[in-house]
Amino acid sequence: MGFLLLWGASCSGPQSSTQSIRSDHGTTEESVVDTQATASNESEDATGDLSLIGGKVADPADFPASIYISAGNSRCSATVVGPRVVITAAHCVSNGGSIKFSVGPNRYSGTCRHHPSYRRNATADWALCQTNLEVIGIQYEVVNSNPDLLVDNSPILLTGYGCTSPGGRGGNDGRYRTGESTMIRIPAENGSNHDIVTRGQGSALCFGDSGGPAFVWLDSARTQRVLVSINSRGDIRTTSYLSSVSQPTALSWFKEWMEANQEKICGISPDAEKCRNGIGQPGGGDPLLTAECKKMQDDGALAALEKCANEPITEPQICLDARDTISACIESKLP
Numbered sequence: 598m599g600f601l602l603l604w605g606a607s608c609s610g611p612q613s614s615t616q617s618i619r620s621d622h623g624t625t626e627e628s629v630v631d632t633q634a635t636a637s638n639e640s641e642d643a644t645g646d647l648s649l650i651g652g653k654v655a656d657p658a659d660f661p662a663s664i665y666i667s668a669g670n671s672r673c674s675a676t677v678v679g680p681r682v683v684i685t686a687a688h689c690v691s692n693g694g695s696i697k698f699s700v701g702p703n704r705y706s707g708t709c710r711h712h713p714s715y716r717r718n719a720t721a722d723w724a725l726c727q728t729n730l731e732v733i734g735i736q737y738e739v740v741n742s743n744p745d746l747l748v749d750n751s752p753i754l755l756t757g758y759g760c761t762s763p764g765g766r767g768g769n770d771g772r773y774r775t776g777e778s779t780m781i782r783i784p785a786e787n788g789s790n791h792d793i794v795t796r797g798q799g800s801a802l803c804f805g806d807s808g809g810p811a812f813v814w815l816d817s818a819r820t821q822r823v824l825v826s827i828n829s830r831g832d833i834r835t836t837s838y839l840s841s842v843s844q845p846t847a848l849s850w851f852k853e854w855m856e857a858n859q860e861k862i863c864g865i866s867p868d869a870e871k872c873r874n875g876i877g878q879p880g881g882g883d884p885l886l887t888a889e890c891k892k893m894q895d896d897g898a899l900a901a902l903e904k905c906a907n908e909p910i911t912e913p914q915i916c917l918d919a920r921d922t923i924s925a926c927i928e929s930k931l932p
Contacts (some may be wrong), residue, residue: 608727637927640866650801650834652755652776658662660871661735663773663810665758666696668709674739674757674773674809675726676824679869682855683726685739685808686827687711688719696726701734713819720791721804721896722840723847724808725792736873740851740864741823744843744923745929746813747783753795753825754778754812755837759805763834776800784841792841802831802839805841811839821874823864889927897924 614893634880662677666685673689681698690696692711697704705724714721756775778801782794793811795801809828815821826839841847851865898919905916 605774622725630913647807648802650761650776650803651873652774655756655773656773658757659774660773660775661700662738663756664698664700665771665773665788666690666698666808667694668694669889672758672805673803673807673827674759675736676810677865678730678737678740678824679866680731680737680871681728681859682705682737682860682862683707683709683728684810684824684827684842684862685709685724686722686829687715687724688829689808690724690726692724700732702732703733705732708735710854712847718789718791720789720829720838720840721841721846722791723827723850724849725849727858727860736871737869738824738861739822739873740862741813741825741843742864743757743823743929744786744841747780747793747841747843748778751780751782751813752777752798753780753793753839754829755795755800755802755806756811756821757802757806757809759784759807759809760803760833763801764805778837789846791840791844792829793841795837795839796835801833802828802837803819803833806831815874823874889931898926 599646599819609871664675664677664683666673666675666683666689668690672687675683675685675689675696677700678684685700688708692709692715693700693872694709696709698707699705705728707728708863709724709726712721712723713843715723754775755778756773758771758773761890777798778795779797781796781887782792784793795811804827810824811828812822813825824842826841829835829838829840842851848865851862854860855862855866861869901915901919902923905919910916
């Protein structure tokens with residue numbers, strides 16, 4: 598399956614055939630056998646400032662809620678998803694353990710809890726952390742609750758603060774990096790394996806990327822996105838394993854944690870504020886707006902279909918496309 602992806606101290610949690618990708622001076626590397634793995638990206642070592650493995654350094658202003666946390670001797674990537682909520686990988690921090698991080702000039706700490714299934718299921722690699730203070734000055738990332746956004750062979754944006762070269766060299770320098778990959782396998786909605794598996798387009802996760810977010814874009818202009826998974830494991834070459842946040846196993850626990858801690862998570866709490874995509878902003882978007890219904894709005898499908906109904910049809914395909922777009926929106930809202 599892959600290596601865990603942390604940087605610092607030995608990881609907590611279940612033993613498996615995968616290794617975490619947090620930065621961890623004490624982890625042991627277990628080789629991964631993958632008969633379908635693509636060719637090595639080692640040639641990219643010489644191309645300069647690469648991200649993850651095969652991406653680029655991101656503009657921090659584009660990802661203000663992406664943070665680099667310290668948990669004891671470990672360093673991991675993580676994301677602010679609510680005023681006092683950070684999400685990261687369970688293997689990055691002990692259950693009940695603490696984290697420290699900065700956003701701008703402000704320093705924060707937090708206490709973290711693992712998903713209850715993590716001790717026996719490495720694919721349930723989620724931890725939620727409650728911070729000591731409200732994280733100010735940024736918009737929080739939106740957690741995806743719509744599993745239909747996960748589509749086989751569709752693109753996904755990998756991100757993190759980790760190393761940059763196959764085998765684990767470079768990076769871990771406090772700079773946030775992004776790179777495109779492809780979802781080659783998505784989890785069954787009610788299955789016990791929560792992994793999104795990615796490979797292709799040149800990017801893969803590396804040590805130090807553990808706990809960071811992966812995103813799916815909601816619009817062609819790439820202005821709106823949702824956090825679809827947490828970086829978990831990888832082979833440190835071409836293949837990465839991410840724990841999907843839209844699984845019922847994850848979402849039900851997120852809601853329980855929010856209720857127990859009286860916190861709000863963007864994308865899950867209907868009244869969450871200061872979230873990306875206009876959610877919780879004055880005049881902002883609807884937190885229940887699905888990607889399909891947003892496409893319907895952006896494409897003007899309702900107006901197009903009304904025109905088809907009231908005027909002679911000169912371009913049948915426009916009418917058919919509008920009908921299909923509206924149908925997709927309705928289906929995405931059905932229970």
